Amino acid sequence: MTTPTPDDDWRRPGPTPEQRRLDLYAGLALTVLALFSLTLTRSTGAFLLGPPPSVPEQFFWTVAVPLPLIWRRRYPASVLVVVAAVFIAAQARSAPEAQLSSWALFAALYSLGAWGPDRRLSRRLRVGVIATMFAWLGVYYAVTVGSIPPDAFARAVGPVPPVIAAMVSGVLVNGLYFGFAYFFGETSWLAARRQHELAEQAEELRRSQADARGRAVIGERVRIARELHDVVAHHVSVMGVQASAARRVFDKDPGKARTALTAIEETARTAVDELRRMLGVLRAGEGTPERAEPPAGIDRIAAVVDRARDAGLRATLGVYGEPVPLPESVSQAAYRIVQEAVTNVLKHASGAAVLDVRVRYLAREVEVDVTDDGRSTRPANADGLGLVGMRERVATHGGALEAGPRAGGGWRVRARFPLAVALAEAA
Structure with missing residues (x-):
């Protein structure tokens, strides 16, 4: 059986043309949905990150985050770096659209885990991006904590201080978000590797079966050749000896010659019977309902x-x-x-x-x-x-x-x- 390939040695084959087309359609569809989300956000006026930039800049950031996903399986490392950098820049500029942009970042993290050709680089890059995101979250908390209105937590009744509760909640949500992105990417890559190993094992089994069939055919040919040699050589040798004896005594002793010819006849009949039996066995092997002696x-x-x-x-x-x-x-x-x-x-x-x-x-x-x-x-x-x-x-x-x-x-x-x-x- 095939020995499992170490993680760092196996390279997942690149995406097929059909998968590239699907990435193109999915990236464009997510970009359109992000523009629609931006329209809804502007309509509600819920600018959670602060006063937004100009309208053209808002559209720019909304398109720049999800659009690179059209190359997510072809260049997963580059796509993750670009999406993560643009995502942080968009939040730094208080771009109002955040929901679809977050999903785009999730998809980029997952794609690198599932399709990254270099596993060591893929892990390091994903860990680096996740660490950068948490660092950015810490910077955001440090910058915004001083501008929280005094009455922002007027209705807070829990035992934990409101500001600390908000920070811990944000860390937990982001931890689950990035943890699932990393986990699902690894799971997809492992599933592809196991599928590859199963395909190799199936091919090896197919070759083994073909070799076994070939050996069986050769063995059967050898067996038939051995049987034919034993039957034909023996009876023909006996008939040759009897024919020689009959030739020598044909004129001198017709009785002995007749006896020798009778023996030749019986031997020939026996040889034919044995050959017929062998052919009957071969036909029975092909499914013919003949009964061989x-x-x-x-x-x-x-x-x-x-x-x-x-x-x-x-x-x-x-x-x-x-x-x-x-x-x-x-x-x-x-x-x-x-x-x-x-x-x-x-x-x-x-x-x-x-x-x-x-x-x-x-x-x-x-x-x-x-x-x-x-x-x-x-x-x-x-x-x-x-x-x-x-x-x-x-x-x-x-x-x-x-x-x-x-x-x-x-x-x-x-x-x-x-x-x-x-x-x-x-x-």
Whole structure:
């Protein structure tokens, strides 16, 4: 998963063209509302900051405070500095419009917190502006406290002195005002950062899923290739040996030739049946309601030995120990390993006459062992598809494979499958 990005390292992407258009419309609308508020204030004559300046100057200050908000997301730091400076200047000049100007200052503080690209600068600048505003509030109180009329608080009945109560109230209101502006800006920026992290995690998950699908496809191709190799190589090898025998005795002993041709026919039919079974499994995977026959398992090793015997080998099969039920995958893997080992004897073992196949059910594992007495033409480190396929089958079930020449001559293939794992899979 993606590690959360530190605050100072992530940069929020700039506003989109649509957001810039919205800022333009919002800034202009707030400016129009500020002019309307100025008209109402002049109509009521409620000049709370003192005698107002000239009418053109009043309109100037009313427009100058909210208008920079049209660039609030593009240049949030500059907009806050300009709005704060103009706001203080307007109050120093006793500009009568204060309600919409206060909202403009709030929006500028919020925008810098939500969109400031440099978080350290954004925090320092907002804290500096807030401190400046409180300093200006202190100056305002110091300047105006001496001009308060004696009867301004004639109806005061509370326990706190009126002047102190008014100052504390102003500080509390301004504290909440600036605190909410700072808090909402930080919250918006954090929400954008988390959305960015979620988008990155979703993209990473999508890539992981794509990689997993790719690996699954490759694994399935390898499995199909392994199955095709095992089926085709074995049966074709047997048919090749039988065809060679039939050719040699065709004129001398028609009966033996007929027997060999019958074996070729049966082997070909078996190969076609197995290929049809594999295709049925593939079609079933695509949703076709075809019912595939169960794959060959350890109980059909005898058929492999019989085909080797028909090919001219003195083939024997021995089963040792008490047979236990195995999961289909382990049973099929054992069968395929014996089939591939017998195929290799037919293809590569020159002069082989004896083939010995043994299945052992041991205390902790099941073992298949195939040996022959031929002079092998295979290198000891052969990396052909057959040996690779056998290694893959054994490794899939946590087993071990031995394949190589024997000390007394011939070749041995021995595969062991952990019985505890196999029984657990069966359960």
